[in-house]
Amino acid sequence: MKKLVAAFLILLFTLPVFADDSISLGTTKSLESKIMAENRPYMVYLPPSYGTSENTYPVIYLLDGDIHRFKGFVGVLESLSTETLGNQVQEAIVIAIPNTNRSRDLTPSSLIEWKFKGRVLETFDQTGNAKQFAKFLENELIPTVDTTYRTSKKRVLVGESFGGLFAANTLIESPSVFTDYLIIDPTSLWDNDYLNRAVNAGNKDIKFNSRVYFAFANNSHLGDIGLTNYEWGSTFASSVIDNNDAISEQQFFENETHGTVAFLAWYNGLKTLMSTTEH
Amino acid sequence: MKKLVAAFLILLFTLPVFADDSISLGTTKSLESKIMAENRPYMVYLPPSYGTSENTYPVIYLLDGDIHRFKGFVGVLESLSTETLGNQVQEAIVIAIPNTNRSRDLTPSSLIEWKFKGRVLETFDQTGNAKQFAKFLENELIPTVDTTYRTSKKRVLVGESFGGLFAANTLIESPSVFTDYLIIDPTSLWDNDYLNRAVNAGNKDIKFNSRVYFAFANNSHLGDIGLTNYEWGSTFASSVIDNNDAISEQQFFENETHGTVAFLAWYNGLKTLMSTTEH
Numbered sequence: 001m002k003k004l005v006a007a008f009l010i011l012l013f014t015l016p017v018f019a020d021d022s023i024s025l026g027t028t029k030s031l032e033s034k035i036m037a038e039n040r041p042y043m044v045y046l047p048p049s050y051g052t053s054e055n056t057y058p059v060i061y062l063l064d065g066d067i068h069r070f071k072g073f074v075g076v077l078e079s080l081s082t083e084t085l086g087n088q089v090q091e092a093i094v095i096a097i098p099n100t101n102r103s104r105d106l107t108p109s110s111l112i113e114w115k116f117k118g119r120v121l122e123t124f125d126q127t128g129n130a131k132q133f134a135k136f137l138e139n140e141l142i143p144t145v146d147t148t149y150r151t152s153k154k155r156v157l158v159g160e161s162f163g164g165l166f167a168a169n170t171l172i173e174s175p176s177v178f179t180d181y182l183i184i185d186p187t188s189l190w191d192n193d194y195l196n197r198a199v200n201a202g203n204k205d206i207k208f209n210s211r212v213y214f215a216f217a218n219n220s221h222l223g224d225i226g227l228t229n230y231e232w233g234s235t236f237a238s239s240v241i242d243n244n245d246a247i248s249e250q251q252f253f254e255n256e257t258h259g260t261v262a263f264l265a266w267y268n269g270l271k272t273l274m275s276t277t278e279h
Numbered sequence: 280m281k282k283l284v285a286a287f288l289i290l291l292f293t294l295p296v297f298a299d300d301s302i303s304l305g306t307t308k309s310l311e312s313k314i315m316a317e318n319r320p321y322m323v324y325l326p327p328s329y330g331t332s333e334n335t336y337p338v339i340y341l342l343d344g345d346i347h348r349f350k351g352f353v354g355v356l357e358s359l360s361t362e363t364l365g366n367q368v369q370e371a372i373v374i375a376i377p378n379t380n381r382s383r384d385l386t387p388s389s390l391i392e393w394k395f396k397g398r399v400l401e402t403f404d405q406t407g408n409a410k411q412f413a414k415f416l417e418n419e420l421i422p423t424v425d426t427t428y429r430t431s432k433k434r435v436l437v438g439e440s441f442g443g444l445f446a447a448n449t450l451i452e453s454p455s456v457f458t459d460y461l462i463i464d465p466t467s468l469w470d471n472d473y474l475n476r477a478v479n480a481g482n483k484d485i486k487f488n489s490r491v492y493f494a495f496a497n498n499s500h501l502g503d504i505g506l507t508n509y510e511w512g513s514t515f516a517s518s519v520i521d522n523n524d525a526i527s528e529q530q531f532f533e534n535e536t537h538g539t540v541a542f543l544a545w546y547n548g549l550k551t552l553m554s555t556t557e558h
Contacts, residue, residue: 023322025304025350043302048347068327068361071304075354079542082347086538259365263358263546 025074026094031144035136036105041098042141043067045074046149047091048082058092058154058274059145061137061178063106063163065096069262073158076266080274089274092156093149095141101126105133106162108169108198109191116189116225134170138177153179156273160184160262168195168236171210180211182269185258188233189225195236208240213272214250215265217258226258304353305373310423314415315384320377321420322346324353325428326370327361337371337433337553338424340416340457342385342442344375348541352437355545359553368553371435372428374420380405384412385441387448387477388470395468395504413449417456432458435552439463439541447474447515450489460491461548464537467512468504474515487519492551493529494544496537505537 026045033040047057062073080089103124110128114121157178159167164186171181188195199206214237219226237250253261305324312319326336341352359368382403389407393400436457438446443465450460467474478485493516498505516529532540
């Protein structure tokens with residue numbers, strides 16, 4: 001009987017996949033957030049070796065985490081962390097967080113009218129809830145993920161545009177929630193240079209201790225708006241890099257715009273923050 | 280009753296995804312190949328709009344199509360063909376073809392010992408079956424895909440290393456099977472400059488009519504082998520580009536090696552061959 005079971009098990013594990021089998025990339029989950037007073041969905045990707053190892057893994061939190069961005073980001077990570085691209089990057093868990101109310105959750109101050117040099121760029125129903133959303137991450141989502149999966153201490157926040165603004169603000173307000181930040185073309189134009197004002201308003205001797213990779217796009221086709229967003233963003237990045245115990249960097253992508261820079265930012269950012277050769 | 284059904288349907292389509300739902304990236308299928316005399320698995324990715332449109336879609340055939348390369352390539356395509364990266368690239372179906380016997384199927388000539396300047400680079404049990412494998416694609420896999428899915432006439436072959444050698448050889452031997460070729464750091468060192476010898480041995484007035492994007496890595500750390508592989512590959516690429524009715528190009532990646540170049544090659548190659556602004 002034991003032999004039969006053994007033979008059956010061998011058969012089970014060596015059977016090639018001949019049927020029409022769905023290829024799974026991850027799982028959609030959700031949690032009832034008391035802090036946000038709403039149900040918050042999220043998507044989970046587990047790395048290739050997760051099921052066959054006892055290892056713990058870094059966790060990457062991906063903002064603006066809709067299904068397309070989830071597939072794209074996971075594609076970059078899976079390639080870089082497997083033989084496909086020479087195992088350059090550590091395997092990691094990805095938690096993608098779709099928006100329920102983007103301008104409400106990702107902006108750090110309340111503005112009905114977002115202005116730049118007297119001109120209204122955009123109007124909003126709700127803004128300024130970043131502190132609350134950061135609490136949701138810190139006190140609800142991260143503890144849930146840490147108790148559900150085998151997580152290591154490395155925790156990366158990835159944000160772009162408004163998501164980059166949120167990530168930068170989290171770096172100022174509660175830097176220890178994440179060990180690493182991948183900040184892509186942040187909306188530095190928000191609330192008249194909010195980020196630099198926040199850095200300068202508080203403790204002049206502000207010290208960072210998080211690994212940060214900044215990616216900036218070439219938005220000069222947008223004129224003053226594009227140039228100023230980069231100028232303010234780069235000034236902020238320099239403050240972070242110069243006053244940081246962890247090695248951080250900023251990179252400018254001449255040939256990419258705000259809407260296209262994410263991909264090379266993921267590629268270069270993951271190689272910088274998650275390299276297999278130094279950790 | 281009708282109202283009840285309508286209400287139920289609305290509920291059904293507006294229910295947020297609260298359960299632990301698997302996120303599917305595609306399907307594994309297979310076919311019994313008479314030409315190859317074996318069962319051949321393949322993976323299928325359908326683009327986001329496939330289920331809600333009547334459109335036909337280009338089909339991209341991905342060689343060396345294991346699960347990691349499938350996830351990585353699809354991630355690039357999904358990002359580039361959705362709002363994530365500004366809809367720069369056409370949506371497309373992907374068919375990834377895993378190897379069953381790599382050296383047998385992807386090489387165009389029979390070599391037991393693969394030599395370069397008298398030195399044996401590698402020995403093989405089986406090589407030289409490229410013509411047969413190309414027939415399998417042309418007469419079995421492609422017809423199956425074309426009858427199963429809504430495919431357009433645009434058909435792209437993506438190959439890297441030995442896969443690039445196979446793609447380049449297909450371009451010479453049966454160019455019309457694919458409309459476009461994405462050839463990544465091909466093994467031009469194969470069989471003493473096989474590709475250039477094949478181009479020069481046949482009709483001197485050889486004319487291509489396929490869109491080709493070549494990506495080459497910097498393998499100078501490998502010395503003579505790396506330099507010669509690039510030299511021969513670049514010579515072949517120039518022949519293709521110069522004698523081609525379709526606009527083609529080659530790109531050299533200074534900062535990438537043979538094992539890492541695939542990603543930027545996919546990114547740039549898809550933008551070149553599948554652009555939404557010209558087709």
